[in-house]
Amino acid sequence: MTWIIVGGNGQLGTALNKELSRSSIEKISLSREEIDITKAEQTERIASLNPSVIVNCAAWTDVDGAESHPSECREINIDGALNLAKISKTLQIPFVQISTDYVFSGFRDTPWTTRDVMNPSSVYGASKAEAEGLIQKLYPEGSCIIRTAWLYSPWRKNFAKTILKRAIQDLPSKVVNDQYGQPTSAIHLARKIIDLFMERTAQGIYHGTNSGVTTWFEFAKEIYRLAGKNPIHVTPVSSEEFPTVAQRPRYSVLSHDMWVSNGVEGMNDWRNALESVFPEIMQVTERELADA
Numbered sequence: 001m002t003w004i005i006v007g008g009n010g011q012l013g014t015a016l017n018k019e020l021s022r023s024s025i026e027k028i029s030l031s032r033e034e035i036d037i038t039k040a041e042q043t044e045r046i047a048s049l050n051p052s053v054i055v056n057c058a059a060w061t062d063v064d065g066a067e068s069h070p071s072e073c074r075e076i077n078i079d080g081a082l083n084l085a086k087i088s089k090t091l092q093i094p095f096v097q098i099s100t101d102y103v104f105s106g107f108r109d110t111p112w113t114t115r116d117v118m119n120p121s122s123v124y125g126a127s128k129a130e131a132e133g134l135i136q137k138l139y140p141e142g143s144c145i146i147r148t149a150w151l152y153s154p155w156r157k158n159f160a161k162t163i164l165k166r167a168i169q170d171l172p173s174k175v176v177n178d179q180y181g182q183p184t185s186a187i188h189l190a191r192k193i194i195d196l197f198m199e200r201t202a203q204g205i206y207h208g209t210n211s212g213v214t215t216w217f218e219f220a221k222e223i224y225r226l227a228g229k230n231p232i233h234v235t236p237v238s239s240e241e242f243p244t245v246a247q248r249p250r251y252s253v254l255s256h257d258m259w260v261s262n263g264v265e266g267m268n269d270w271r272n273a274l275e276s277v278f279p280e281i282m283q284v285t286e287r288e289l290a291d292a
Helices: 011-022 040-049 063-068 070-091 123-138 159-168 186-199 216-226 257-261 270-291
Strands: 002-006 026-030 053-056 095-100 143-148 173-176 204-207 234-237
Touching (some): 002 011, 159 270, 186 270, 216 234, 216 270
Parallel strands (some): 053 095, 143 204
16 A cells, blocks of 8 residues: 655645654655646656555645735646546545635634535635535545644644744734634644545545634643743734735634544544644744754
């Protein structure tokens, strides 16, 4: 069994590489420099690697930048994803597409289910939603779409590390307190994806987020607390005080109904997940600060 991880140097790609190695599962990681998924002739070369699963972690994730570069965003998020789905269908192997909470509008106060109609309010969200629909139409029997949100890890730039750096330096932080979601450990999501395909051939849509619900403000306070700093230094503010080019979902809590209906245990609570991976995040973040 050989897993192909496309976008292997991102947060989830890095986590998958490490977890697959830990499980002694053969894998090949491909960065953007090694494969341009927008070019069909390049994705077709994957066939020579004899893959058993292809996971697409590659994406245009600059949400604000997508508003002014819609063509580039769509090229990667739609055309690139379809190229990978096509080669997966040709090889008749599972294809895993990583998607996002941004496919929903964010205007509600109950968890979004896998059956809810997508209604994105940003170029980025629209590109991921369109990719989902096209992939399911092209290769429904072999595709698994996993929507995630608020992803963090010891690697790359992410909210948890940004806030932790401020905490370590005893700096105060102003954080929005009117956007609700589920902080998700890339490490725990990687483990869940591996478990899912070790136990069965998954297909359909799953919501890959840690359980529970919180705001960015409460998430930041928990990071300060785990760092041994006083959470009082985190101040709640409204989204209007931090305007962004692209609209962010106000409520992007995702239901784990698909896991339950398929007899698979969902991901654990976000606080437990954060606490379990925090020592590694702290170690990496302290080293980055020392090297700065």
